[in-house]
Amino acid sequence: MHMKVGFIGLGNMGQPMAANILGAGHTLTIYDTRRQTGRDLEAAGAAWAENAKAVAVRSEVVFTSLPGTGAVEQVATGANGVFSGLAGGSTYVDTSTIAPSAMRRIFAAGTDQGLHVLEAPVSGGIHGAQDAALTLFVGGNAEDLERVRPVLESIGSKIVHVGPAGSGNAIKLINNLMMFVNFIGACEGVAMSARAGIDLRLFLDAIKSSMGQSRIFERTLSLFLDSGRMGANTDLAVKDLRLGIELGSELGVPLEVGPLVRDLVVRFRDAGDRGQDEFTDMIPDLLRRSGVDM
Ligand code: NAD
Secondary structure (H helix, E strand, O other): OOOEEEEEOOOOOHHHHHHHHHHOOOEEEEEOOOHHHHHHHHHOOOEEOOOHHHHHHOOOEEEEOOOOHHHHHHHHHOOOOHHHOOOOOOEEEEOOOOOHHHHHHHHHHHHHOOOEEEEOOEEOHHHHHHOOOEEEEEEOOHHHHHHHHHHHHOOEEEEEEEEOOOHHHHHHHHHHHHHHHHHHHHHHHHHHHHHOOOOHHHHHHHHHOOOOOOHHHHHHHHHHHOOOOOOOEHHHHHHHHHHHHHHHHHOOOOOOHHHHHHHHHHHHHHOOOOOOOEHHHHHHHHHHHOOOOO
C-alpha cells in the first residue's frame, strides 16, 4: 500500500531513510532547515515544502529525524509544526533519539488532537539507514504501528514494538549506553594491541570470535582500518550519553561506568572542538596519545 509520506530532517540518517521510502514507491514531501539537503531527493521525485506544517498538510504520515529533544518538540508541536498541519487520523513517527519523558508529552499532545503518534528511534547507523537494515524500537499503540508498517519496512529490517510511548527511546538510550561502554573498552584494547606490536587486522579477526567481541568494536575498527566513516558525530554521542544517564537516575539505577564514559567522550569533544567530528575518531586519538606511530 503506497502512502503520502512526509520527511523532516534530512541529515546523515534522514537523507538515506527518506530515499528508501521514496524508492519503495511512496509519495514523498520533504523539509529541512538546510535547503541543500533536499536536492538529491527532489531529483529522485520528492517535493520540497517550505516548513514542517506544509509537509504535514500534504501527508498521511510524517517522519522526523532531528538532532535532539528540543528540535523534535519544536517541529512536532511548535508554531508551523507538524501537528498544526496533520489532519485528524494521520500518523506522526519520530525516529530521533530523545528523552522518553519528552516523547510521552508529544504523544499526549498528538493523541489529544486525534493523531496517531509513534516513536521509532533507530539503530544501525548510516550504513543501516542506506541499506534499509535499521532496527526500529517502536513505542506507542500497536495498531498505529500496523497502520504504517509498510513504510517502516522500507527503512528497517527489524521492527520491534517495545511498549507505550517512551519505551522505544528508553531501549534506544540503554542500547547506546551499552554501546559506548563497549566502545571505550574497544579503544583501549586497540591501543594496547598496537603497542604490543600485534597487527590490528589480525587483532580484529582474533577478537571477532572471542568474548571481547562487540558489534561496535568490529564496526569501528573495520572502518578505521579501511578509512571508512561512521556518520555519527560526537555532539550526538554526548547527547545520547547524557540522556541515558538521566534515564538511569530517573529509574533509580546507580550507574558507575556510564558517567565515566560520558566524561571521556565530553573530554574528547571539548579538546579540539570536535563536536561535528565522528566519535569513532577516539580510536586514532588514543593511538596517538599512546605513542603509536601511524
Ligand atoms: P544530523 O545532524 O546529520 O541531521 C539532523 C538534520 O536535522 C540536519 O539536516 C538539520 O539541518 C535538520 N534540522 C535541525 N533542526 C531542524 C528543524 N528545526 N527543522 C527541520 N530540520 C532541522 O543528525 P543524524 O546523524 O542524521 O541524526 C538524526 C537523529 O538520529 C538524532 O536524534 C540521532 O541521535 C539519531 N541517530 C543517529 C545515528 C547516526 O549514526 N548518525 C544513529 C541512530 C540514531
